Structures are given as structure tokens and as C-alpha cells.
Amino acid sequence: MKETIERLKKERNAVILAHNYQRAEVQELADFTGDSLELARRATQVESDVIVFCGVYFMAETAAILNPGKIVLIPDPDAGCPMADMIDAAQLRALKAKHPGAKAVCYVNSTAEVKAECDICVTSGNAERVLATFPPDEKVIFVPDQHLGSHVAAKLGRRYELWPGYCPTHAMLTARKIEQARLEHPGAVVMVHPECARDVREAADERLSTGGMCAFARTSPAREFIVGTEIGLLHRLRKENPGKLFHPVTERLVCPNMKKTTKESLLEALREMKTRVVVPEETAVRAKRAIDAMLAL
Numbered sequence: 313m314k315e316t317i318e319r320l321k322k323e324r325n326a327v328i329l330a331h332n333y334q335r336a337e338v339q340e341l342a343d344f345t346g347d348s349l350e351l352a353r354r355a356t357q358v359e360s361d362v363i364v365f366c367g368v369y370f371m372a373e374t375a376a377i378l379n380p381g382k383i384v385l386i387p388d389p390d391a392g393c394p395m396a397d398m399i400d401a402a403q404l405r406a407l408k409a410k411h412p413g414a415k416a417v418c419y420v421n422s423t424a425e426v427k428a429e430c431d432i433c434v435t436s437g438n439a440e441r442v443l444a445t446f447p448p449d450e451k452v453i454f455v456p457d458q459h460l461g462s463h464v465a466a467k468l469g470r471r472y473e474l475w476p477g478y479c480p481t482h483a484m485l486t487a488r489k490i491e492q493a494r495l496e497h498p499g500a501v502v503m504v505h506p507e508c509a510r511d512v513r514e515a516a517d518e519r520l521s522t523g524g525m526c527a528f529a530r531t532s533p534a535r536e537f538i539v540g541t542e543i544g545l546l547h548r549l550r551k552e553n554p555g556k557l558f559h560p561v562t563e564r565l566v567c568p569n570m571k572k573t574t575k576e577s578l579l580e581a582l583r584e585m586k587t588r589v590v591v592p593e594e595t596a597v598r599a600k601r602a603i604d605a606m607l608a609l
């Protein structure tokens with residue numbers, strides 16, 4: 313399969329991008345694996361005609377928005393992000409009408425229509441840095457993730473209008489599960505994703521994006537880590553740090569949508585050139601402004 317995929321990649325002049333939560337078999341076939349920010353940045357540097365995006369729909373949409381002239385394929389178009397679907401453009405417009413003059417900030421885990429309504433986009437890897445550039449008294453609407461929003465607001469000592477969205481996968485984590493994992497692995501450093509609820513974030517030692525966890529594990533003198541995010545990240549952490557130990561808080565922390573892409577569906581995507589991700593031009597142009605504003609910072 314690897315040989316067939318390599319051959320098809322050459323024939324199609326395609327590049328394979330994969331998120332850190334993808335199955336190990338998919339990560340191994342990808343040209344680049346990263347977090348949402350790294351993937352958005354990489355999508356701006358692609359020279360190939362075709363991008364096969366192994367992740368969830370909003371990520372492939374972001375790659376399509378950043379590359380209007382290229383063909384972006386997603387192996388399974390049903391791989392959505394339930395959090396991204398927790399707010400739509402009409403709901404955001406109503407929220408903006410309730411808070412005139414507020415800056416609308418969206419987590420990258422949002423639809424293109426929602427991005428199109430926003431002033432700037434953020435990822436878990438840069439939300440604090442981006443929002444730190446706002447004047448402290450700036451009124452901010454943050455959608456859709458209440459947890460990332462409250463995490464950044466607390467770090468910067470600010471108050472944001474939060475939409476009550478959340479990630480159903482990270483919602484499975486509890487502070488009690490973190491304490492149990494600490495008892496099982498005494499001395500291990502606990503890293504959790506900022507999509508976790510506040511008590512879980514407070515029970516952890518580090519709150520990091522998936523790319524942030526990879527960088528932290530690489531440079532930390534610690535030898536043992538408890539990982540509070542989707543278990544797909546363990547593949548990369550273990551591969552990049554052979555001398556270190558990584559324990560999931562629970563093996564059940566799986567994002568079903570991230571697991572929809574398989575090596576078979578990846579091969580099929582390349583062979584059949586499907587499914588193409590198309591964002592209507594008017595939406596794409598407006599959404600690109602919010603993504604570009606983030607990338608410029």
C-alpha cells in the first residue's frame with residue numbers, strides 16, 4: 313500500500329498532511345504531521361497541486377481557504393468536529409448583535425461560515441499570544457470552545473463573552489482521572505489540552521496544544537509523562553522520544569472522527585481524487601481574512 317500511495321502521490325503531484333490525532337498508520341504515510349497551527353502554516357507553503365488532508369473537516373476547509381487554486385481532498389468527508397458544529401453563522405451574528413463593538417474571535421475548530429463572521433482566528437497553540445495583542449479593555453466574543461476561551465481569559469486576566477461549546481472527547485477527562493493517573497505513575501508530568509474543563513486544567517502541570525506537548529516533551533528533562541489528550545498523539549510522542557515514557561490518562565480518550573481516516577481511505581482518496589473540499593468563494597475570501605490575521609501575528 314505504501315508503494316501504491318507513493319506512486320499515486322507522484323502521479324497526482326500530491327502532498328499528504330495529517331493531524332497529530334490520526335491513526336499511526338496514517339501518520340506514517342503522511343509527508344507532514346502536526347497540530348492545527350502547524351498544519352495551517354504548512355498549508356500556506358504547499359507547492360503540489362493536490363493536498364490530501366487527513367484530519368477533520370474544518371482543518372481541510374482551512375487548507376482549501378488558504379489554497380484557492382489547489383485541490384484539497386479529505387479521505388472521509390464525514391469526519392467532522394462536533395465542537396465546530398456547536399455554533400453556526402446565524403447564531404454568531406445574533407451574538408455579535410447583542411455585543412456591538414466586540415471583536416469576534418473564533419477557535420480554528422469552527423466552520424468556514426463562522427470564520428467568515430470573525431475578526432481573527434486562533435488555535436490552541438497561539439490563542440494566548442494572539443489575544444495578548446488586544447488592548448486589555450477590548451470587548452471579545454470567543455467561539456465556540458468555552459474551555460479554551462476561559463483558559464486564555466484566565467491567563468491574561470481578562471473577561472470574554474464565551475459560547476458554551478466544548479469538545480465531547482476532552483469532556484471525558486475529569487480531575488479524578490488525573491489524580492488516579494498520578495497515583496499510578498508517581499512523578500510523571502501531567503500535560504492536558506486547553507480544551508479540557510477548568511478543574512482538569514488545574515489538576516495538570518502543563519496546558520498545551522498537541523504541537524506544544526511534542527515540543528515540551530522533547531525539551532523537558534522529565535522522563536515520564538501523563539498525556540491528557542486524544543490518544544493518537546501518543547504515537548508521535550513515543551516515536552520522537554524513544555527514551556521517555558508516555559501514559560494516556562485513559563485509553564478511552566478517542567476522537568471517533570479523527571479515526572475515520574484509514575490507510576485504505578487515504579489510498580482511495582488519491583486513486584479516485586475524492587472527496588474534494590470546496591468552500592464557496594465569497595465565504596472563503598472572508599474566512600481567509602480571519603486566518604491571515606492570525607498567521608500575520
Ligand code: 13P
Nearest residue numbers: 347348349436521522523
Ligand atoms: P491542536 O491544534 O492542539 O492539535 O488541537 C486540535 C484539536 O482538535 C484538539 O482537539
Ligand code: SF4
Nearest residue numbers: 393394395479481567
Ligand atoms: Fe473536535 Fe474534539 Fe475531535 Fe478535536 S478531539 S477534532 S475538538 S471532537
